[in-house]
Amino acid sequence: MSSDQAASSGPEGLLAVYDQALPAVYGFVVRRCADRRTAEDVTSETFLAAMDSVRRHRDTEPTTPWLIGIARHKLADHWRRAQRTPEPVEDVPDRGDDPWDAELDRMVAHHTLGQLSPIHRAVLTLRYVDDLPVGECAETLGRTVGATEALLTRAKRAFRAAYPEPQRQSSGRGGHA
Structure with missing residues (x-):
């Protein structure tokens, strides 16, 4: 049954892979963002863009790699916006003689x-x-x-x-x- 869900297309296909794909997409994004709030925003934008895409192209079969590709583009959009309006970066705590x-x-x-x-x-x-x-x-x-x-x-x-x-x-x- 789950393999049928993974192979479905359109919005139903996106919903079928959502639970499996969310941790992978968020993990991909959070490692490339300055903070978790931004990572959550970019992840949200990724899934919204994916839903728009599968509504327009109903034969699209959503997969985790496809969603990560969308996330990569959403990150690039974020970086372009940030280039115009830079955000402050938090200081890294001093760890002294940490092993x-x-x-x-x-x-x-x-x-x-x-x-x-x-x-x-x-x-x-x-x-x-x-x-x-x-x-x-x-x-x-x-x-x-x-x-x-x-x-x-x-x-x-x-x-x-x-x-x-x-x-x-x-x-x-x-x-x-």
């Missing part, structure tokens, strides 16, 4: 990404988190491949410049956070 260096590195990288312009954040996320080829990054961002390669170069340079230097360990002074 989980990998977690700390992830947090510092996330914070550093948050300091970049939305378009730099978008291209780095698409290329290195989503592991998309430059051509697909260009398509998602609505740019040419050449312009996207140049943008990626500038974004990597900006990330390196914003990434904190590990001076605390080498200086032995550790004074401030």
